[in-house]
Amino acid sequence: MLEPAEQADVVIVGAGVAGLAAALQLTGAGVRTVVLEAAPGVGGRMNTERIDGFRLDRGGRLLSTSYPELRRIPELGALPLRTFAPGVLVHSGGRTHRTWEAGGALSAALSGRLGTRGARGARSAHSARGALTAARALASAPRPPRPAHRPQRNRPWLGGPLDHARLGAALARLAATPVDRLLARPELPAAQALSGRGLPPRTVDGFLRPLLSALLCDPDLSTSSRAADLALRGFARGRLCVPAGGADTLPALLAAALPPGTVHTGVKAVEVSTTSVRTADHGELPCRSVLLATGARQAAELLPGLRMPDFHAVTVVHHAAPEPPLTEPALLLDADRGGPVAHTAVMSQVDPSRAPEGRALISSVVLGPPPSQGAVRSQLARLYGTSTAHWELLAVHHDPEAVPAMPAPHDLRRQVRLLAGLYVCGDHRDTSTLQGALHSGRRAARAILRDLGVTPRQGLHPLTAAA
Template sequence: TPRTPSISVRCCPGRPATRGGGTLAHGGPGGEPGGVPHDARGAPLGSALDQARLGAALARLAATPVRRLLARPELPAGRALAARGLPQRTVEGFLRPLLSALLCDPGLTTSSRCADLALHAFARGRLCLPEGGADALPELLAAALPPGTVRTGVRVTAVAADRVTTAEHGELTCRGVLLATDARAAAELLPGLRVPAFHPVTVVHHAVPEPPLAEPALLLDADRRGPVAHTAVVSHVDPTRAPAGRVLVSSTVLGPPPDDLDRTVRAHLAALYGTPTDRWELLAAHHTREAVPAMPPPHDLRRPVRLLSGLYVCGDHRDTSTVQGALHSGRRAAHAALADLGVAPALKESPLPTAA
């Protein structure tokens, strides 16, 4: 599998201190699973007591079985945060920007159960990136299949349980069809499937002469002073992604992108990193209007993946709207297809959805 170096988490308070106010806030992802967050300069996590209370809350969440998280009352995540018994400074300065990043939902309208799953995963594990980029996993999967199995660049126009109609190769017959697409494409091929609302996301990549941070860290804007929700020196995690002789900084804008995107983002990044960004070169900006399916309460974390024998659908719109949710729905769909074909899966399916 691809190497996945871990990433710590930093928050920026409203008033820049040294290095733009970058405040070290290691949770599970920055240290040991369930580790206690700490703040190098007392902001934005508050006093030592506040930090200890946050660490204890995350440790309790990490130890809570998923089935108990899913039995909690379901509210919008933003409202549920206020009921956690933590100081408002901690909630607003750490939990809210962290959850916004994990869920791609700046308004935190997501189901509190999905938010709890995201925090549960954060408290138990680490943030990471696959070496070689997002294509590494599907490329590894495809490489394990017989030559000629995977066809790309083929446009599908219709699907049924025993056939796929394509624009380039006509009709292909089969014993079953598993549709693994985004929610809108799935509904176009299988009318009647629900199309949810979406959260738009813009990812901006800059080539930078020197790294603005010395360590792999996800930098969150606790005060929401600009368009960037979070940013990282990605080449600290995976050096193969950077242009020769430079480093790669990738930043994420949640919601509609601002006008004059590059200038506005660089101005915000200058404040977050505490360094001039005039020499930063824009490599690419990718805006996806329907990037992440919304998960307002009540949210069904296990939408059916088996529509009928021989016809299956998977994607982040069938579980939680995360990479983990998409992978989990794919496993559920694969197990359903194997069962219909009379093939026993090599691995048993977990009884509950995995965390966001």
């Protein structure tokens, strides 16, 4: 129970990943911190539902092994990640095409063949020659095992060898470009910027558009081109992944690393100031600083006048099947937009712990409101090339404010310090990703420590521009 008169240096409102990341920084520096969460558990939108042995994520966000905060936060060193097969599968023109060479294998080439040459090799990847060398090197990379549902090997939809080399070169340049240089580029809507990258329309429409729609949860690609470049850079440098056991594994790990008694769930904040937080049922908590780490709407309700962004709605549809329709742990995109589903995956192949033995879990993401189940089943039957008539619908999770929009022009590093004693963090203050949420929490904690005159603990990574 939370004592109304309990004294704290900092009160954090919200136990999502941003608030928990900030709490770790503050408690590690010896600052007395209390985290208040209105919900019964931690994690915010990183929430997992358990039904009949299945573990169903309520959100459809994809993580990347290239996220810097996964390495910079020591407590996340024990986070088990389950990776998708390198790259993606794309369904177009009634066929499923493999594009694994354009993603994870490129990362392997950059970190392996090019990385062995150190800084000199990294600089060479900046040049057209270095990028083309990276693309050609992919041809000799080992192929993943073929799934039972075999994608087509010929790829006329994406172009010939020259188009593949150009795509590989473009991704290699992004992978090797420092973040601050990407953020200095001219800013346009992502859809408009893609047409000026020197790639043929069939490559843009057949691969980049569906991939970015999945990474950004933005079907119209109105997102800032800088945010889109960061997303593609992360894709080229790492592997798409999910936390083992469900999305809630990550916030649970952060919360477990905090001192006992730091996090208080079921406590709703109704008013904040620079020196206190008033709660609905637990009185008022005096403090020296307050950090709002809620979603954008909740933050605006507690601080009238705080700008609230638009949002991208996301619906996640979970099905159970007796057998996996795809044996490869791959992400499958629909480039033709032949139905409401933007991308889908057999999640039990990516992370076996998400389904009971002998059952398959298929999770599909719709970028918008909940569609008719008939339309979803019909589209999934086409994508996987099998009947979905006997698939069991497990759950439909809809969030109208799943992802804060980042239209151009967009400030990817919004201020976290509103004034001395009052701070705000979350993916609405950074990039609208897990990386952005974690990074904003760390930025807010550093600002609080500076204002309190506290030196951060030794061994922490410095704050730098992060994707």
